[in-house]
Amino acid sequence: MVIRASPATRVRGVRRGARDQRWPRILWWAVLSAGLMPALWLGARTAGAFGGLGVNPIETLLTDSGTFSIIFLLLALSVTPLRRLTGLAPILRLRRMLGLLAFGYATAHFLIWLGVDLFFDWQLIIEDLTTRPFVMVGFAAWMILLLLAATSTRGAMTLLKRNWTRLHRLVYLAGILGVVHIVWLTRADYREASLYALALATLLAMRLFWALRTPRKIRGEPARNGAG
Amino acid sequence: MLIHRHVRSEPRSSEITPREVYLARRDFMRGGLALGAGLLLPGLAQARSGNGLSFSPGPFSTDEPKTPWEDVTTYNNFYELGTGKSDPSRNADMLRTEPWSVVVDGACANPGRYALEDFLKPWALEERIYRLRCVEGWSMVIPWVGFELNQVLQQAEPTGSARYVAFETILDPENLPGQRRPVLQWPYTEGLRLDEAMHPLTILAVGLYGEELPNQNGAPLRLVVPWKYGFKSIKSIVRISLAEEEPPTAWNQAQPNEYGFYSNVNPDVAHPRWSQRTERRIGEFRRRRTEMFNGYGDEVADLYAGMDLKKHF
Incomplete structure (x- = not known):
């Protein structure tokens, strides 16, 4: 895979020594490897290692894949605030990868639900999709991630120009729908769900705070558009 | 232990193979044979039975394959011991079952407070192999050991105005971690209409797979009402009260x-958030259709004749 350095880094890297350029690359690979670990771990447990998947294996696959999806989505949403707080520009390159990992785990989650849990029982699937709010919001969140993943390429960015940024603000909605999905399927113990809700609220509040403080002209946005 | 019904001439399983060794070996095998392969070897898991309590076979038992002991005892909803499925077995030691006493009171002529041994003494134990359907959409087949609740109620001599039976779980927040957080109203309470409680399917269980109930399954005494969702089958009972009015119940109070x-x-009546049409029998791959009254309609449908079960869900 090609790592695309921003022009600034590339210029610096060439002259001022390769050492500066190396650590973002190492970081990128390290984060990707870490991000694939849960998939390997789930796969290994499915094959029987690490004590297997427990008494209700399909439920375990379903909840674990969903959990990893929301975690990577929250991580993807942390990149921009983290860069802003630390000034570490190279971590921005992790954002797309973390988003794609969230999409990957969400897709696994969706397919396990469709093909393993409900075993392509279309009557049940359609009933769930049309009458169960927690299923509907989860499905909507996945559809958004699908759209964002499909337009995550450099080509799509070039093609959509300024609209790309607008389109990808849908990730905030995906995060909200994902958390609502978890809240709505919780029976009584809201500890885990509140953790996700708190993390998401913090990340969105930071953005809102910065957006309100920054004059529109500097953000290069037409005045009639709302804050992102 | 509290319940001495072990037949002396028979060796206990713990005398043959140390319990830890035997369970550890099984865990190892389970790990290696997870998912489908495990299903082919139900006999292994069922080898453990018949050594703790003496009982006779009872009526109403299903001949469906039993859910293995390990699954029945490690996948539990018992929020007093934690809200995760494996929390109750992990925290089982936190439930103190000795000493244990049971209060029978309320609208009855013969109330009493009994030490557990005295409470159990009059009743012959039976095995009842029942389906258990959890409201979350999974089910098991469990060989309970217990006795019909109606015997206890008859002994209490309900007054003419008694129409309900209320049950209460132990309240011990110092030892039970779940009771230190307001997930549900503690102590856990449940209730039945008197005719439901008198029904011969309704039992008080003291064992499963022929052994004393493990703590995570509601030791030392729990209710089993097989045609209702699992949460109605209240665990670790300390009080049984005859009542004139419908008693408050824990999950109903919560939601x-x-x-x-x-x-x-x-x-046909969905949980407001999810469907109840199907269930996953633990150990099976495909979901199966859920049956009305969990398949006990022939026995209990009469209890609800003329009632709108969509309204009285």
Whole structure:
């Protein structure tokens, strides 16, 4: 895979020594490897290692894949605030990868639900999709991630120009729908769900705070558009 | 232990192979044979039975394959010991079952407070192999050991105005971690209409797989009402009260629109958030259709004749 350095880094890297350029690359690979670990771990447990998947294996696959999806989505949403707080520009390159990992785990989650849990029982699937709010919001969140993943390429960015940024603000909605999905399927113990809700609220509040403080002209946005 | 019904001439399983060794070996095998392969070897898991309690076979037992002991004892909803499925077995030691006493009171002529041994002494134990359907959409087949609740109620001599039976779980927040957080109203309470409680299917269980109930399954004494969702089968009972009015019940208090007083297994009445049409029998791959009254309709449908079960869910 090609790592695309921003022009600034590339210029610096060439002259001022390769050492500066190396650590973002190492970081990128390290984060990707870490991000694939849960998939390997789930796969290994499915094959029987690490004590297997427990008494209700399909439920375990379903909840674990969903959990990893929301975690990577929250991580993807942390990149921009983290860069802003630390000034570490190279971590921005992790954002797309973390988003794609969230999409990957969400897709696994969706397919396990469709093909393993409900075993392509279309009557049940359609009933769930049309009458169960927690299923509907989860499905909507996945559809958004699908759209964002499909337009995550450099080509799509070039093609959509300024609209790309607008389109990808849908990730905030995906995060909200994902958390609502978890809240709505919780029976009584809201500890885990509140953790996700708190993390998401913090990340969105930071953005809102910065957006309100920054004059529109500097953000290069037409005045009639709302804050992102 | 509290319940001495072990036949002396028979060796206990713990005398043959140390329990830890035997369970550890099984865990190892389970790990290696997870998912499908495990299903082919139900006999292994069922080898453990018949050594703790003496009992006779009872009526109403299903001949469906039993859910293995390990699954029945490690996948539990017992929020007093934690809200995760494996929390109750992990925290089982936190439930103190000795000493244990049971209060029978309320609208009855013969109330009493009994030490557990005295409470159990009059009743012959039977095995009842029942289906258990959890409101979350999974099910098991469990060989309970217990006795019919109606014997206890008859002994208490309900007054003419008694129409309900209320049950209460032990309240011990110092030892039970779940009771230190307000997930549900503690102590856990449940209730039945008197005719439901008198029904011969309704039992008080003291064992499963022929052994004393493990703590995570509601030791030392629990209710089993097989045609209702699992949460009606209250665990670790300390009080049984005859009542004139419908008693408050824990899940109904927490979410009245989601958990009704009756909570009969009913595929046509969805939980407001998820469908109840199907269930996953633990150990099976495909979901199966959920049956009305969990398949006990022939026995219990009469209890609800003329009632709108969509309204009285």
